[in-house]
Amino acid sequence: MTGTRWLDADEQETWRAFLWTSRLLNEALDRQLQRDSGMPHTYYMILAMLSEAPGRALTMTELAAIVRSSPSRLSHAVKRLEEDGWVRRVKDGADRRTTIAELTDTGMAVLTEAAPGHVAEVRRHLFTPLTRDQMLQFRETLRALLDSLDPAREAPCADG
Amino acid sequence: MTGTRWLDADEQETWRAFLWTSRLLNEALDRQLQRDSGMPHTYYMILAMLSEAPGRALTMTELAAIVRSSPSRLSHAVKRLEEDGWVRRVKDGADRRTTIAELTDTGMAVLTEAAPGHVAEVRRHLFTPLTRDQMLQFRETLRALLDSLDPAREAPCADG
DNA sequence: GGGTTATAGTTGAACTCTCAAGTACTTGAA
DNA sequence: TTCAAGTACTTGAGAGTTCAACTATAACCC
Numbered sequence: 001m002t003g004t005r006w007l008d009a010d011e012q013e014t015w016r017a018f019l020w021t022s023r024l025l026n027e028a029l030d031r032q033l034q035r036d037s038g039m040p041h042t043y044y045m046i047l048a049m050l051s052e053a054p055g056r057a058l059t060m061t062e063l064a065a066i067v068r069s070s071p072s073r074l075s076h077a078v079k080r081l082e083e084d085g086w087v088r089r090v091k092d093g094a095d096r097r098t099t100i101a102e103l104t105d106t107g108m109a110v111l112t113e114a115a116p117g118h119v120a121e122v123r124r125h126l127f128t129p130l131t132r133d134q135m136l137q138f139r140e141t142l143r144a145l146l147d148s149l150d151p152a153r154e155a156p157c158a159d160g
Numbered sequence: 161m162t163g164t165r166w167l168d169a170d171e172q173e174t175w176r177a178f179l180w181t182s183r184l185l186n187e188a189l190d191r192q193l194q195r196d197s198g199m200p201h202t203y204y205m206i207l208a209m210l211s212e213a214p215g216r217a218l219t220m221t222e223l224a225a226i227v228r229s230s231p232s233r234l235s236h237a238v239k240r241l242e243e244d245g246w247v248r249r250v251k252d253g254a255d256r257r258t259t260i261a262e263l264t265d266t267g268m269a270v271l272t273e274a275a276p277g278h279v280a281e282v283r284r285h286l287f288t289p290l291t292r293d294q295m296l297q298f299r300e301t302l303r304a305l306l307d308s309l310d311p312a313r314e315a316p317c318a319d320g
Numbered sequence: 321g322g323g324t325t326a327t328a329g330t331t332g333a334a335c336t337c338t339c340a341a342g343t344a345c346t347t348g349a350a
Numbered sequence: 351t352t353c354a355a356g357t358a359c360t361t362g363a364g365a366g367t368t369c370a371a372c373t374a375t376a377a378c379c380c
Contacts, residue, residue, distance in 0.1 A: 004276040005283065014295055015282055017302035019205075020228055022182030024309040034338090040366070045179075060329060068180055073367060075330055080366090097328040097375045116164040122175055123165065129308035130301060135174055138301045141294050142177035148289035149184040194368090200336075220359060233337060235360055240335090257345045257358045 025125050032121045037114040042069070043077055044118060047086060047111045050103040057102040059092065068150070086110055185285050192281045197274040202227070203237055204278060207246060207271045210263040217262040219252065228310070246270055 007015060029041045037044070049066045050056055058066070064074045078101050081087040086107030092098040103111075127135060167175060189201045197204070209226045210216055218226070224234045238261050241247040246267030252258040263271075287295060 004279060006279060007282070007287075010296060010299065011283075011287055014299040014302065015286060017299060017306055018182070018185075018286065021302050021305045021309060022178070022186070023228060024306070025178075026182070028309065030338090042366080061327085068183060070368075071329060072331085072369075076366070079330090095328085095376070099329065119164060119166060122167070123171075125309055126175060126178065126305065127167075127171055129304045134301050134304070136170060137297055139170065139174040139177060141290060141298045141301075142174065142181050144289045144294070145181045145286065146177055146184070149181060149188065149285055190368090202336085221357090230338075231359060232339075232361085236336075239360085255346075255358085259359065 028125055029118070029121055033114065033118060036117050037110065039114075042067070042073075043081060044111075044114060046074070046077055046081065046101075047103060047107055048115075050087065050101060051108060051111055055102070056108070057090075057100050059098045059100055061098070063101055081107070188285055189278070189281055193274065193278060196277050197270060199241075199274075202229070202233075203241060204271075204274060206234070206237055206241065206261075207263060207267055208275075210247065210261065211268060211271055215262070216268070217250075217260050219258045219260055221258065223261055241267070 026041065033039055033041055033044050039047075045067050046063065049063065050058060053062075060071065060074060060078070063069075063078075064071055067074070069077070078087055078089065082089055084107075086104055088102045088104050090100045090102060092100055130138065186201065193199055193201050193204050199207075205227050206223065209223065210218060213222075220231065220234060220238070223229075223238075224231055227234070229237070238247055238249065242249055244267075246264055248262045248264050250260045250262060252260055290298065
């Protein structure tokens with residue numbers, strides 16, 4: 001294939017820095033949560049997003065959109081969380097295809113206990129190394145990337 | 161636990177934007193490479209880093225440091241790449257504990273064929289949405305994060 | 321109504337990653 | 351010289367993710 005436009009040195013370094021940063025950060029969070037709360041980061045996010053929802057409940061489809069998960073991944077994850085007793089699955093009355101995932105009291109308690117350590121880890125790795133201005137600039141850049149990666153989507157978090 | 165400093169709204173949005181961006185980008189790259197070249201992104205990086213090494217060969221320990229992989233993950237990955245015939249493992253003469261991973265001609269050919277599509281995908285998702293200044297600013301921020309996440313490490317790529 | 325199409329979710333197999341051992345060498349020191 | 355400690359890597363089991371079916375229900379439409 002001719003005509004490939006390769007990355008220049010600046011782009012190369014940016015790309016690899018992004019890659020390693022996101023990898024290392026994710027691994028750090030996974031290790032911390034796995035050690036302290038027995039779940040991977042993805043599962044923590046599911047509990048967290050449920051806790052913010054009205055009635056601490058969402059349909060699987062809604063939840064999948066919020067945590068940006070495939071239906072399959074979410075289904076496997078919720079199955080495990082249900083076995084732990086942290087989430088409960090209920091069939092919807094109106095549309096019997098849809099399943100509603102609901103955070104249990106036990107799940108809420110686990111989340112409440114996990115949160116401080118998790119937030120500390122995020123702060124330590126993501127915010128302590130940056131100035132406030134750097135952080136705000138970083139957010140703008142990430143918004144631009146996210147808009148492009150995930151176009152069919154209104155304001156991502158602020159309105160939730 | 162009292163005294164947790166929670167994330168404010170700006171931090172919250174920054175953090176989630178980072179999370180979703182890195183997830184979506186990684187998934188996009190994994191899908192593209194899996195579809196077009198039958199390997200995940202991590203494996204592509206192993207081939208790419210080997211191709212840049214003198215003699216297209218590195219010890220497992222060196223390679224693990226470069227792709228920031230655990231020894232175990234790398235070992236499993238190289239095993240699979242060896243089964244594909246893309247990498248060859250040789251025992252070192254001097255220190256018989258160490259294994260040298262070497263990119264084969266077949267592996268080099270696979271990499272050469274995979275590269276244009278991969279680079280296009282990276283460019284499409286990471287560079288097209290950003291201005292040049294945004295990109296350079298982004299790099300500075302990522303450098304700061306990387307320094308903190310991975311302190312025991314000199315200049316990551318520029319000197320390679 | 322009855323058939324097609326779309327939506328909501330689940331399942332199983334294959335694959336990758338993690339973590340905890342385990343093997344095989346080398347180094348250092350008594 | 352030999353034995354403890356360290357280094358380099360591998361292995362196996364368990365867990366999470368992906369992809370491609372598959373089930374079940376709803377909506378559309380002639």
